Amino acid sequence: xxxxxxxxxxxxxxxxxxxxxxxxxxxxxxxxxxxxxxxxxxxxxxxxxxxxxxxxxxxxxxxxxxxxxxxxxxxxxxxxxxxxxxxxxxxxxxxxxxxxxxxxxxxxxxxxxxxxxxxxxxxxxxxxxxxxxxxxxxxxxxxxxxxxxxxxxxxxxxxxxxxxxxxxxxxxxxxxxxxxxxxxxxxxxxxxxxxxxxxxxxxxxxxxxxxxxxxxxxxxxxxxxxxxxxxxxxxxxxxxxxxxxxxxxxxxxxxxxxxxxxxxxxxxxxxxxxxxxxxxxxxxxxxxxxxxxxxxxxxxxxxxxxxxxxxxxxxxxxxxxxxxxxxxxxxxxxxxxxxxxx
Numbered sequence: 321x322x323x324x325x326x327x328x329x330x331x332x333x334x335x336x337x338x339x340x341x342x343x344x345x346x347x348x349x350x351x352x353x354x355x356x357x358x359x360x361x362x363x364x365x366x367x368x369x370x371x372x373x374x375x376x377x378x379x380x381x382x383x384x385x386x387x388x389x390x391x392x393x394x395x396x397x398x399x400x401x402x403x404x405x406x407x408x409x410x411x412x413x414x415x416x417x418x419x420x421x422x423x424x425x426x427x428x429x430x431x432x433x434x435x436x437x438x439x440x441x442x443x444x445x446x447x448x449x450x451x452x453x454x455x456x457x458x459x460x461x462x463x464x465x466x467x468x469x470x471x472x473x474x475x476x477x478x479x480x481x482x483x484x485x486x487x488x489x490x491x492x493x494x495x496x497x498x499x500x501x502x503x504x505x506x507x508x509x510x511x512x513x514x515x516x517x518x519x520x521x522x523x524x525x526x527x528x529x530x531x532x533x534x535x536x537x538x539x540x541x542x543x544x545x546x547x548x549x550x551x552x553x554x555x556x557x558x559x560x561x562x563x564x565x566x567x568x569x570x571x572x573x574x575x576x577x578x579x580x581x582x583x584x585x586x587x588x589x590x591x592x593x594x595x596x597x598x599x600x601x602x603x604x605x606x607x608x609x610x611x612x613x614x615x616x617x618x619x620x621x622x623x624x625x626x627x628x629x630x631x632x633x634x635x636x637x638x639x640x641x642x643x644x645x646x647x648x649x650x651x652x653x654x655x656x657x658x659x660x661x662x
Contacts, residue, residue, distance in 0.1 A: 321406040321662060324425075326396070326416035327354035327371060331589040333363040334573065335411065338481035340369070342655040351403070353396065353416070358547050359570040366570065374399055375415065393418040400425075407662055411477070412442045421445050428658050432477050433588065434459035435608040450657045452476055454611040471657040476612055478589065479650035482596040487578045495572070495579040499565050505541040506636045508534060509576060511585035512555070513606070514547055524606040527586055529631050535563060540636045543567065543576070545590075581639040584625070588613060595621035598642040602634060621645075 323343055325336050340350045354364050354371035364371045375392035396419035400408075408420035408427045418441075420427040429446040431439060434456050443449050443465035451460070453472045460470055501507040510531075513524045534542045543565045546552035552566055559566060573593065577583055583594035583601045588610055594601035595616050602623040603613060609624075616622035625631055 321348055322404050323348055323350045324400060324403070324405040324408045324416075324420075325350060325352050326408070326410045326413040327352060327360050327364055327369070328357070328410060328413040328415075330358045330360050330363055330570075332411050332413075333360060333367055333369065334481040335477055336409075337364075337367045337369060338651055339655055339658070342651055343659075346655070346659070348659075351405075353399065355392065355415075362570045372399060389414050389418065393422070397422050407658075409658055412436065412438070414438055414441055417442055417445045426662065430477065430654070430658075431455075432612050433610045435610070439463040448657075448660070450654065452612050454615045456611055471660065473650060473653045473657060475645075475647045475650040475653075476592050476596070476616075477654075478592040478596045479645060479647040480654055481651075482574060482593060482644075483646055483648040483650060485574050485578075485597065487575050491575055492579045495575050499541065499543055499579075500562070501541040501579075504539070506539050506581045506638055507579060508540050508542045508636065509545065509580045509583045509585075509590070510534070510542055511545050511583075511587055511590045512547060512551060513586040524586055524604065526606065526625065526628065526631060527604055529628050530584060530604055530625070530634075531559065533631050533634065534636070535559075535561070537636050538563075541565070543571075543580075545571075581637065582634075584634075591622055592616065595619075596645045596647075598644040600635075600639055604631075 327333055343350050352369045352371035353374050354360050356373055356376040361373055374395050392415040396415055400419060400423060405425055408416055408425045410416045411430045417427055417429060426447045428448045428450060429442045430450045432452050440463050443463040448469050448471060449465045450471045453474050496507055513527060534540045540563060542563060544555060544559055546555060546566060556566055577593050577597050577599050580599050583590055583599055584604055585591045586604050591601045591603050602625050604625045613622060617624060
């Protein structure tokens with residue numbers, strides 16, 4: 321059958337890129353759309369997904385988000401009509417879900433963050449909701465996900481595309497050299513807060529303390545992964561100097577995390593990628609925690625930075641050897657749940 325996947329944000333690219341391979345192996349045809357937001361389109365093109373680019377981001381204000389959602393949904397309806405799709409799939413692409421309902425397409429949404437307010441829309445409109453096993457039952461009920469529509473899988477969405485990732489030593493060394501990290505440096509990857517996201521309606525003063533800590537330590541070589549051009553411009557002057565790198569283009573995320581000695585993110589995906597690849601990870605997210613991240617803390621794969629003392633105590637050293645998760649069963653399981661009944 322023909323499957324339509326919409327890419328609404330950068331982390332969706334490797335996730336659905338891996339699932340496309342799974343779907344293709346089962347004889348299905350996949351076509352992608354993407355919105356112009358963060359590094360989504362650049363990453364999708366680099367991955368060979370060849371998306372049709374439709375719409376962009378609605379900005380930080382709620383009114384802009386709502387208007388953009390509906391406008392993009394109308395664009396997606398026009399694009400998808402007559403293409404013979406049997407299934408629409410996304411990681412909570414609200415515009416696609418609305419468009420698919422208008423076209424009377426079966427719709428599957430995946431989600432791993434129970435504190436996203438717009439789950440109310442996605443979970444009520446989707447034909448099926450696929451979540452990690454750690455996703456709280458109470459949150460599913462609160463957001464209107466009918467039990468008959470919910471499916472669960474063990475593990476995390478990052479296992480789908482990282483469980484079998486094994487970077488070569490030469491590629492890792494080249495990545496480190498390209499970022500100016502020598503044999504004595506601790507390569508730190510930092511992801512700032514997603515200030516334009518609906519779930520991020522607060523300031524994170526601790527993040528500024530983290531940047532000051534990294535700037536003061538001669539051992540640290542820090543890669544600052546801005547979420548968009550505006551954020552890159554905002555921090556460029558503040559982070560000027562040889563200890564910080566602000567990439568102008570999207571990097572190979574899995575290889576970057578493998579090359580890093582430490583990942584610190586004010587979001588969730590990159591921390592879970594680090595946990596999957598056995599790179600030390602710390603979260604500086606100031607909002608409500610996801611249950612999947614709480615589970616990683618219990619497993620000892622993620623550290624929470626909640627105070628200035630936590631930031632000051634953060635070890636900036638070369639990482640040692642450790643075991644990656646290698647949850648290779650998750651990709652096929654997630655594909656099964658998406659395709660169930662089709």
